[in-house]
Amino acid sequence: xxxxxxxxxxxxxxxxxxxxxxxxxxxxxxxxxxxxxxxxxxxxxxxxxxxxxxxxxxxxxxxxxxxxxxxxxxxxxxxxxxxxxxxxxxxxxxxxxxxxxxxxxxxxxxxxxxxxxxxxxxxxxxxxxxxxxxxxxxxxxxxxxxxxxxxxxxxxxxxxxxxxxxxxxxxxxxxxxxxxxxxxxxxxxxxxxxxxxxxxxxxxxxxxxxxxxxxxxxxxxxxxxxxxxxxxxxxxxxxxxxxxxxxxxxxxxxxxxxxxxxxxxxxxxxxxxxxxxxxxxxxxxxxxxxxxxxxxxxxxxxxxxxxxxxxxxxxxxxxxxxxxxxxxxxxxxxxxxxxxxxxxxxxxxxxxxxxxxxxxxxxxxxxxxxxxxxxxxxxxxxxxxxxxxxxxxxxxxxxxxxxxxxxxx
DNA sequence: TCTGGGGTCCTAGGACCC
DNA sequence: TCTGGGGTCCTAGGACCC
Numbered sequence: 001x002x003x004x005x006x007x008x009x010x011x012x013x014x015x016x017x018x019x020x021x022x023x024x025x026x027x028x029x030x031x032x033x034x035x036x037x038x039x040x041x042x043x044x045x046x047x048x049x050x051x052x053x054x055x056x057x058x059x060x061x062x063x064x065x066x067x068x069x070x071x072x073x074x075x076x077x078x079x080x081x082x083x084x085x086x087x088x089x090x091x092x093x094x095x096x097x098x099x100x101x102x103x104x105x106x107x108x109x110x111x112x113x114x115x116x117x118x119x120x121x122x123x124x125x126x127x128x129x130x131x132x133x134x135x136x137x138x139x140x141x142x143x144x145x146x147x148x149x150x151x152x153x154x155x156x157x158x159x160x161x162x163x164x165x166x167x168x169x170x171x172x173x174x175x176x177x178x179x180x181x182x183x184x185x186x187x188x189x190x191x192x193x194x195x196x197x198x199x200x201x202x203x204x205x206x207x208x209x210x211x212x213x214x215x216x217x218x219x220x221x222x223x224x225x226x227x228x229x230x231x232x233x234x235x236x237x238x239x240x241x242x243x244x245x246x247x248x249x250x251x252x253x254x255x256x257x258x259x260x261x262x263x264x265x266x267x268x269x270x271x272x273x274x275x276x277x278x279x280x281x282x283x284x285x286x287x288x289x290x291x292x293x294x295x296x297x298x299x300x301x302x303x304x305x306x307x308x309x310x311x312x313x314x315x316x317x318x319x320x321x322x323x324x325x326x327x328x329x330x331x332x333x334x335x336x337x338x339x340x341x342x343x344x345x346x347x348x349x350x351x352x353x354x355x356x357x358x359x360x361x362x363x364x365x366x367x368x369x370x371x372x373x374x375x376x377x378x379x380x381x382x383x384x385x386x387x388x389x390x391x392x393x394x395x396x397x398x399x400x401x402x403x404x405x406x407x408x409x
Numbered sequence: 410t411c412t413g414g415g416g417t418c419c420t421a422g423g424a425c426c427c
Numbered sequence: 428t429c430t431g432g433g434g435t436c437c438t439a440g441g442a443c444c445c
Binding site for chain 1: 436
């Protein structure tokens with residue numbers, strides 16, 4: 001390495017809460033410890049019924065087998081997460097609730113409670129920020145933290161600071177997490193999976209061949225099912241095998257950008273910084289219907305849902321202080337194929353009626369013979385309301401300036 | 410009885426401008 | 428006078444992630 005002698009090693013941590021939703025629920029209902037518990041549902045009438053079904057049982061509990069008897073039942077819920085005890089039965093996230101009910105009828109079903117998870121999410125992130133100020137938010141249960149210049153961040157390669165953060169989070173919330181510390185985000189993310197739950201893993205540059213190369217390519221954040229399948233067809237299973245390929249070969253098979261990225265990833269190279277703040281690119285709302293709807297036959301119902309989605313997006317924009325000028329829709333048909341349409345306005349907006357009107361124009365561009373299972377509304381090309389207002393103030397002088405220049409030319 | 414919701418980023422073609 | 432390339436915006440689809 002050509003870095004100056006006294007320069008500290010770059011030490012990036014990835015912290016991942018252990019079984020976050022399930023752990024929060026177990027904090028609230030310790031009686032459920034050790035039992036198969038499934039968290040899911042997520043469809044409004046059902047969730048209401050689920051909460052109403054509490055009766056003699058503690059809040060909102062029912063065996064999953066009772067689920068189909070709930071008012072508003074549509075059978076369309078999926079599992080968001082399952083406890084280890086439930087996983088023993090073969091239940092996994094994204095599985096349909098009915099399939100889970102077959103696998104383990106006595107499993108306890110809890111409704112998803114995002115407000116509670118957000119509360120714990122804010123708590124653990126606030127604790128990290130007190131200890132290490134350079135944190136990147138990666139969703140409700142994950143963060144990256146730059147340990148490089150934090151006091152103690154270099155001790156034992158980051159292990160000492162990782163332990164301190166784990167303890168602070170556990171003391172304040174009762175929740176455990178797993179931490180990986182490595183020279184960059186890519187490796188830290190992989191390392192945080194090494195010793196789950198409540199574990200710490202430290203990776204140095206020299207550990208690449210021993211610790212990273214034996215892993216499946218799928219373990220690289222960014223290689224999903226499709227890329228993995230293609231790699232397998234090319235005879236590549238492990239990261240070691242990926243690392244043996246020439247960059248040109250990878251670019252030929254996966255494109256310039258992806259090929260070069262794969263080459264770097266396989267060699268443990270990742271120069272992405274820890275990003276402290278970022279602004280949203282788009283805001284959307286979508287919903288899967290309780291039953292498939294037909295554009296003509298269910299016109300009124302569909303129209304009401306469409307309008308509600310637009311109003312929700314408009315509210316979200318206003319609440320977060322954004323305006324957008326690309327209005328888009330998403331449809332999913334009964335065969336699960338989806339299409340999108342969008343259009344860009346001359347000016348930004350957060351007006352529900354404007355969004356509704358242009359979303360409606362988008363909808364007119366889609367043939368609607370097939371039944372629909374999902375409808376979504378999105379607003380993109382965002383800017384903050386504040387920026388937008390400044391822009392408007394400058395509009396008049398700018399036009400004057402342009403006119404003046406036209407005259408000059 | 411299949412398959413939620415909210416995001417980001419990339420690609421690729423066409424329009425349009427210089 | 429067809430001949431070229433670069434840049435940006437728009438739109439549609441898809442992979443991937445939490």
